[in-house]
Amino acid sequence: MALAAYCEGVTTIRGALRLTHKESNRALTLQDVFGKMGISITLEGDIMKVHGGTGVKGAHVHSHHDHRIAMAAAVAALRADGPITIDDAEAIDKSYPEFYVDLRRLGTEVALRKF
Numbered sequence: 001m002a003l004a005a006y007c008e009g010v011t012t013i014r015g016a017l018r019l020t021h022k023e024s025n026r027a028l029t030l031q032d033v034f035g036k037m038g039i040s041i042t043l044e045g046d047i048m049k050v051h052g053g054t055g056v057k058g059a060h061v062h063s064h065h066d067h068r069i070a071m072a073a074a075v076a077a078l079r080a081d082g083p084i085t086i087d088d089a090e091a092i093d094k095s096y097p098e099f100y101v102d103l104r105r106l107g108t109e110v111a112l113r114k115f
Contacts (some may be wrong), residue, residue, distance in 0.1 A: 010054035058082020
């Protein structure tokens with residue numbers, strides 16, 4: 001998803017229906033999260049179309065308590081035109097607890113807030 005957001009034109013992803021029964025309805029959640037970042041996603045049955053190349057915008061988003069959504073938003077944030085704040089960013093602990101540490105090792109700026 002993060003890569004498709006930066007690709008010119010429309011990226012077609014098949015298998016969207018299998019995303020509906022995960023930690024969140026990932027198809028709708030991706031549509032919401034990336035929509036807030038300025039990337040349009042259309043859903044047509046089992047097909048997800050990502051209208052990329054328009055630039056990822058800084059935004060405040062929520063992971064919906066889904067580790068993969070948090071990671072996708074964080075990767076998309078790497079080249080966004082402004083900061084992206086991810087609520088419940090620690091959802092990544094489910095599958096990749098060192099994710100943000102590894103992003104820092106790559107030279108990115110990551111700020112985590114604990115509440």
